[in-house]
Amino acid sequence: MRLSTTGAVIGVKFRAMYRAKHSANHGYGPGGGARLSDSRSTGPGGAGRLSDGRSTGQRRGRAMRAVVLAAGLVMATGTVPMAGAAAQDRMAAPEQPGETWAEIRAAIFPEDLVIAEAGEAISLEAPYRAHDAAAVPVRLRIDPGPGRHVDSLTLIVDENPAPVAATFTLGEAMGPVIEISTRLRVNAYSNVRAVVGLSDGSWMQTARYVKASGGCSAPATGDPAAALAAMGKMKMRLFDAAGSATGGDGRLDAQVMIRHPNNSGFQLDQVTQLYVPPRFVDRIAVFEGDRPLFALEGGISLSEDPSLRFRFTPAGTGPLRVEAEDTDGAAFAQSFPLDAAF
Template sequence: MSISQSRSLIAALSIAIALPVSGFAGGSSSFLPDYMKPANPLLASETWDDFLREETIGAAEVLDGDDLMALDAPIQAFDAGTVPFTVRQRSDTGARITNLKVVVDENPMPLAAEFEFGPAMGDVTLEARVRYDVFSNIRAIATVADGRTFMVGRFVQAAGGCSAAVSRDPVAAFATMGQMRLKEFNTSGLQMSEMPGNEHEVQLMIRHPNFTGLQVRTGSLEHIEARYVNFVEVKLGDEMLFTMTGGFSISENPTFRFNYIDNGSQEMTVRAVDTEGEEFTESFALRSGT
């Protein structure tokens, strides 16, 4: 092998090693070799082809979303009632995601959540948890500001989460329903800056049993009536970060971990509404810059 050939090989290996971690999770077909693609790719689905596609996005043309975003979801979930997923928009795509639908094909309520994003979300990074009724695809379907629609997906082995026993007695669950917490993360290792334009990461936690209507009371065959959070609005000062319209496929005690762009406000407000029309609100003082 010549010296020039050796240098070319070393350069190629360096590029492969330097690929971002999100590449493993997202599996962009444009640059990943077969051995680096995800082990649980989206599978063919009669449910999606027969009716769910039309119900979810109508006649919209769906583009391969691998170069826009990555979707992380486990191959096999430990708990079918709390299956985590993460959507990470790839940097420097030149697109702004305005809408995101999360679909679990084989769930009784396939559209788990629909998010509307404001500009302050920047490149969207969002983590949440869903229930799984049977083995199924999970899809992230994004619409960008110019109207194009992109989709990525994974197949997850998990079952029984929509009818699984509730983790708390319903009376106790109702007693704490609507309580919220906000956790801020400092991933830089440096003092958090309050300067507008900087990116921050937080996790919003909402206490709510999100009863599906398919669960029974412990020690009986009596069904618990469906009651779940179906709307969440998160604002940074007066600016909307995102809204979520959801169903019972979102797990008990909904949690959303996300990034946002600092607009200078020192307060984040959250409003959540459930299917009984009960409204829960909370304001959080942000400690960025302290």
């Protein structure tokens, strides 16, 4: 089942809600669900290119909507609340009541879809108060129980201008228990939410309340020219657990990092005081050889230099291959040997 998000905008209903709530229409998000497909063409220089049916102009137009929607917007960037190590190490509070989730749910999910509370089936870990609102660590563990597997995972930051941070489509090698970590931008005190679709057609969700602000408008951490030069470079790391990368259960624990500023369209150039045009990674696909592990469709709520840590069951069929594409149509691809893991 695919979420009812089309084009670059979450939905007319949500846009109207966000405009009324914040006196500016700047809501947009990933369109459609991510596809787990091995169909791809070759871009300049032989780099893999994800086949999503959109032209470069359409993709760039999607990103540029952020600038148009941000025009005239008065953003209170403020400062990120700082806290000691104890506050950072504390886990986020339980979900807090509010109207935003109901409005987001109505805008991107079918009206008759039942989304149950996950209980202990989903563990979502995030800091109680983040040191850096532009890179809030989020860790997920999803155990669907016997006879089921996870088909999709949607990460949502309720109070962000683009609430849908990422939509994952997951292959069987990622399960049966899903373990994924990443970093998100949090623009205001907000529930951070995981909505999961299962193989039997059922859905469940959980959320945690994170105290952070200004994440979507925080300036990039490095020099823009250097970030442009390094754009698309990737690193892969295998973690050594219990004496081996497989941790004794036959599963690999890997992390992929992609250099990219992930400009949100809400950041101000510190020299010109103009908005930096949006440009962010919106497609990532990871394979072992030709076997799909997962595909991701991302939005501006993913942090600068996107990072994904995950566990999977290897088949020994080839290297770990990562393909990514951004909203300007630039394609990046790299392969990493897994021989050392066996």
